[in-house]
Amino acid sequence: MAVASRGAQGVRAHAAGEQTVRAYIGLGANLGDPVAQIHAALAALDRLPQTCLVTASSLYRSAPVGYTEQPDFFNSVAAIDTALAPKALLAALLEIERAGGRTREFSNAPRTIDLDLLLYGEQVVSEPGLCVPHPRMAERAFVLLPLAEIAPGCRIPGRDPLPTLLHAVSGQPVERLAADPGSLAGAGCAADPQRS
Numbered sequence: 001m002a003v004a005s006r007g008a009q010g011v012r013a014h015a016a017g018e019q020t021v022r023a024y025i026g027l028g029a030n031l032g033d034p035v036a037q038i039h040a041a042l043a044a045l046d047r048l049p050q051t052c053l054v055t056a057s058s059l060y061r062s063a064p065v066g067y068t069e070q071p072d073f074f075n076s077v078a079a080i081d082t083a084l085a086p087k088a089l090l091a092a093l094l095e096i097e098r099a100g101g102r103t104r105e106f107s108n109a110p111r112t113i114d115l116d117l118l119l120y121g122e123q124v125v126s127e128p129g130l131c132v133p134h135p136r137m138a139e140r141a142f143v144l145l146p147l148a149e150i151a152p153g154c155r156i157p158g159r160d161p162l163p164t165l166l167h168a169v170s171g172q173p174v175e176r177l178a179a180d181p182g183s184l185a186g187a188g189c190a191a192d193p194q195r196s
Contacts, residue, residue, distance in 0.1 A: 018050065020081040021123075023089060024151065026116040026134065026143050027056075027076045034074040035059065037100055037113045042078055044096045050083035051092075057146030059177040065140070070110040074177075077118065077146035086120045090130050093117060118143065124157050133157055138165050141172035 025045060029037040038059065046053035056078040064070050082089055093115040100113035118134045125132040137143045138159045144166050147154060154162055 018083045020050070020083045021121040022054070023080050023082055023117065023121070024119040024147060024154070025078045025080060025093065026114075026118050026137070026146075027078060028073045028114040028116075028142070029112060030064065030071045030073040031110050031112045032101070038074060038076055041096055041100060041113050041115060042076075044099070045078055045080055048080075048082070048084065048089075048092050051080050051089075052082075054079040054081055055150050057149045060142055060146055061175045061177055062142035063173055064110075066107060067110075073142065075142040075146060075174075077143065077150060079150055086117065086123065086125050086132060087127075087130060089120070090117050116143075118147070119154070119156065122155065122157055133159070139169065141166075141169040141174045144169055145174055145176070 027038050027041055029035075029041075042053060042056055045051065057076050060075045062073050062075055064073060084092060097111075097113055097115055103111075116134050116137075117130070117132055118137050120132045123132060133156050134143075137147075138156060144162065148162055148166060152162065156162070156165070159165060160168075
């Protein structure tokens with residue numbers, strides 16, 4: 001199935017007439033086997049209805065934020081094309097977290113997997129339980145660096161350009177790792193007619 005594109009963050013039309021939006025998902029984990037959990041979450045993203053995984057950044061390691069008495073985090077950012085509405089996509093992300101063993105014991109607690117809806121096209125969403133763009137993404141190098149890797153021209157609505165935001169967080173210690181979760185990306189985007 002061919003996909004017609006209208007910009008890196010714009011709306012896309014599948015051959016079946018379904019409109020999809022490019023969304024960006026932040027992934028993080030620091031309990032169990034974080035690399036395997038990120039890979040599993042990427043595979044789960046690619047299995048969501050009306051959705052396909054387009055690409056994923058390299059893995060990055062970062063120190064915990066807030067509650068610091070815990071292991072370092074492994075992080076990545078994924079780009080997906082989806083026809084799910086923002087609230088439905090958030091519900092699907094929360095279900096992937098639940099299936100991956102995520103518990104919410106306290107703010108900034110260690111976690112098996114964390115999925116954040118960072119951007120949904122160029123939309124701004126502010127409703128109970130959902131704010132897009134993610135309200136703290138512009139303050140976090142572990143989000144901005146992997147986002148810039150896969151979408152260097154990305155615009156965050158209501159924020160400075162990505163290079164300016166990256167400069168502002170340049171003092172945060174984040175290490176890019178050799179592992180590349182993106183090897184799972186893109187396999188089903190155009191080839192699987194059941195996705196639409």
